[in-house]
Amino acid sequence: MTDTRVAARTGTAPRIGESARRPDGAPKTSGSFAFSSDLWHDRMLWGGTLRSPHPSARIRSIQIGAAVAVTGVHAVLLHDDVPGQKEFGLEHRDQPVLAGDIVRYEGEPVAIVAADHPEAVRMALEAIVVDYEVLAPAVDPMTVEEVEPIHPDGNLIRRIHLRHGDQDVVGDVQVEGTYEVAMQDQAFLGPESGMAVPADDGSIDLYVATQWLHSDRDQVADCLGLEPGSVRLTLAGVGGAFGAREDLSLHVHLCMLAQHTDRPVKMVYSREESFHGHVHRHPAQMWYRHHATSDGTLVRVEARLVLDGGAYASSSSAVIANATCFAAGPYRVPSADIDGAVVRTNNPPCGAMRGFGAVQTCYAHEAQMDKLAEALGMNPIELRLHNALEPGDELLTGQTITGTAPVAEVIRSCAEHPSAAAIALDPMELPGGAGRTAGPEDVVRGEAFALGFKNLLFSEGFDDSSEAACRLEGGVATITSACAEVGQGFVTVAQQITREVLGVEEVVMAPATTATVGSAGSTSASRQTWMSGGAVKEACEKVRVQLLERVAAQQGADVSDLVLVDGRIVSLAGGLDIDLAEATAEPVEADVVFRHAQTWPLDDDGQGNAHVSFAFSAHRAIVDVDTGLGLVKVVELTTSQDVGRILNPMQVVGQLEGGAAQGVGLAVMEEVLVVDGRIRNASFTDYLVPTALDMPPVEIAALIEQAEPGAPFGAKGIGEPPSISSTAAVAAAIRVATGLDLPRVPVRPTDIVFPEGEA
């Protein structure tokens, strides 16, 4: 479609650039929206999962007799009952559906049960007897490459040794540091849940909350030994995702139980189980050395990155690629040596979470930039501006930025924005909050700044596509896409795009399912507005062209003389004026597959045009710290972001505020505590996420609009950057307040009160 004219304004329904309301807003506020945990079937059974209590063990035997005998139990299934391929995985099929002779992490599924009540499920799970030979878990990512492989695929999941430019460069000024990021949980609120319904012909329907229906469908079909067409996945209401629903969880289990019992089976994880049932953000250990000239020009960055992938690969390959490619931040760096490795351990599996890979390195490279500014005696904002990437610059991968890169604008607008932060007077607003522990005299304030970026869409040569169909009938447009709406607002934007292109008022979003349309790709990597938004736009444009051609043929008119105006088809020359509803009494349909610009794999030196596009963000944080108790109150966050074009201002603000909250969490409170391979805080009592009292106001200094080539209406994805630079900014502000190094996030009270491990 080269014709990008848009239909003239009709009616009042909001289009591109307006704060359209969510089409699912009313059912979500009234409680009638069906989430995956709300599904119900009169004949349904409840499913449950027995999980390994050990991070590493050999299974000698499993006895299920007593479990089968529990009243109400219909099925107890094990590894040998998996009908097809025994392993699944997003990028590598290395994870057993049910453990065979070995378990590799605490919480690994060992057996599944279906029964007529959750209590019967619980009793059956307790009655299963597993004889384990407990093994010493391999839990140290720094040494795991040297020990016995814990998986046939080995203990190294992926290493990228990126070398860029002249390797002999040495800077006048060098700063060095070692940094650590702990394991973060996505902590979506809607637990893993779904329902499988067997059909008479041996096929199966699975209703599930996920980020990528078709990838799930293909993995489930392989594990069930069915053709993909015999497995239909339909998106059930998704209670948040943030990366944690990219991998399969209960999908195959539900289908196995439904097939075995010939009954619908529903499963809902508890919160504790959820902590074991999905991947987390990779913990990272990072060493950096920055080299600069005495005037503050970066000349070389060296880094060693080790990410703990846990027991199975998940999306670790993509995560280490991001960590490595963007290790130095959005700065011009002519020489680099970045060794990035993601390794396998007996810790909980890690994978996708908002900003994957870039969150970890942003925290480190921004700490380094502050350290460098101090060593140079330079203002940290000036140092960042002096080295900021511009269009035409090369990345560490040797790739030239051909799209937009308003880095300096992002820095300046955020740094110059006036602060509204007052001095707290109410004890509730001081560190410690409702505990009222702090006195104002014990509190010190700090302010700091951080900048981050990452790639949008999938990289490294992946054939990334999204299919969408548009049907225009009786003046009503129906959009069919398998894009997973996880809360981000794709359904809103898809309606706006359709109204914009076709000038219709009413846009119906058909259910997202594998049964009616091809893959929309994953709701991840900030890609759906661009990819599925792009597919919807092209499908609508195709419909418009077909409609005008049809009307031209019917009326004997010249198609170039016809336009869609005000819900009518009129000829510019005059004489023709047809109502759109009338013109589409006979439907017009189009189906398109949208692809972004091609990318290529990284070579042996981590070089190549591996990425499509980039988005940049900055945060300025102001914090109050009670140095006696080590408590932190984040007082204010200010942000600027490179957004391409704004499609829905209200939804943009929602993404920026929500992403920042997850960044604040990682900075000061969120950590999955893993000791000897075991999660010690698998609950919302012990894993803390920010509440309304923890979150500061998020001031949006600027949304930098520069239309991105190739993106629909020039709009970049916006979901991830808010989570990238926010953590780094908050940690830096605590450093400024306390004068401490704070080389680890989250910053714990003991890190402030007893620094350097003096506790």
Next chain:
Amino acid sequence: MSTDPYLLRVNGTDHRVGDGRPGESLLWVLRERLGFHGSKNACEEGECGSCTVLLDGQTVCSCLVLAESATGCEITTIEGVADDEGLSDVQQAFIDTGAVQCGFCTPGLIVSIGALLDSNPDPDDLTVREAISGNLCRCTGYGRILEAVNVAAAGRRNEGSAA
């Protein structure tokens, strides 16, 4: 093993619970026995507020209430918030301000905020934050939710001054 039948009064209507199992939470009975799926299950230990309902006008986490103990109480769930005239002011404000993303926390928050505004129609920012600090939201960072409260409260003040 099942409990004796008991009555729960939900949104003004009596519901008979038969064949209950001892120890079932109010959340479980509301959702799985009576079909009120609007109250959500996110932590089931009273930390997230997704299951918030009113028990005789007081906000409670229904996951922490023994179902049988709620006999004789007026239970208001999210399904009882909208009336014949449509969505409540708080529900409409959530939609209009962008306070809804995934929506899983939304029913519990709307019940909590409705109870707050009924008792204090003009709360300051800190009062609002304190009142909803028992309701976790993972999508919004609370900014749009606080805005929704402001919009709903302003609407009530205008209505009050017009009356």
